[in-house]
Amino acid sequence: MTSRALRRIARRGFLTITALILVVTTSANPASAHWNGTGQDIASIHMYPFSYNSTWQTPMNKALANWNATSSPANFYKNSNSGSTITVKSYSNTWYGNYQRCGGMCMYVRLNSRTINRDASNFSNFVTSTLVHEFGHALNLAHNSGTSIMNTSRNRNSMTKPQSHDVADVNAYY
Template sequence: MALPAFSVKPYDYNSLWQVPMDRALSAWNVTPTPVWITKSSSAKSIIVAQQYPGKTWFGLYTPHGSKPDRYFDIKLNSLEISKATTNFDKFVQYNLVHELGHALSLIDNPVTSQVSIMKYGVDFNLYYVPQQYDINDVNNYYN
């Protein structure tokens, strides 16, 4: 199976967005997994933060192509994120860590009593980095 290493196009936002988005990439890179996410101008995968009026989601992962040449778009809905939180920094980081989890083949709402960044309703003030359940899932998938 392919390694969970991929690049995304560099993004350039003000520090309000840039810092938590960069932390989200780093949050996966420091896990005890083979995950390695980098930025490269030649990457096909993109991460975009902008307003999507009429859409109620916070983040959206859309894959393109098939493995091993799969790439993706991740959209962060700045309108909904801004309206929904008082802790903007952690909420942005949580949402991007969650969407990157999809790029690593993790599913929404896994059936577990353990804390997971992939579960809806997790307290993003406490859980905004991959949790042990997510780390185990990635290691099980790629080993």
């Protein structure tokens, strides 16, 4: 298109309207938000009580406490009537943890004991970090590359709590 044609269109106001539409449509969600929309419908999430030896139980309970201690609506709690489960088992897959939605109020979280035992230098922190990350998916958070529990390259031996970016994303979503 020639510059003369562009000037004619601009005089008619088309470019101004197009620019306004672009501004309105691109500012609807915060640019920093990392949501995947595959999590639970509400941030108060119950799960069937899990029972493992203290090597696993203690860091798993800490993962619940770490989300519950944030300034977000996240509330993870155990309820014997829940269909949501956390399973620790040796899987042949390469992942450490896996979140799966089974409904708006139901989730399955799996922790891979094979890969966690193989790669953890601080076992307790590694388990807590992995489960806090999977709970992030339950809260509709997607992977990202920032300073975040949702960063797949984070140091699982030291990062065990949701970071400020994670909390802000949960607050913005719910």
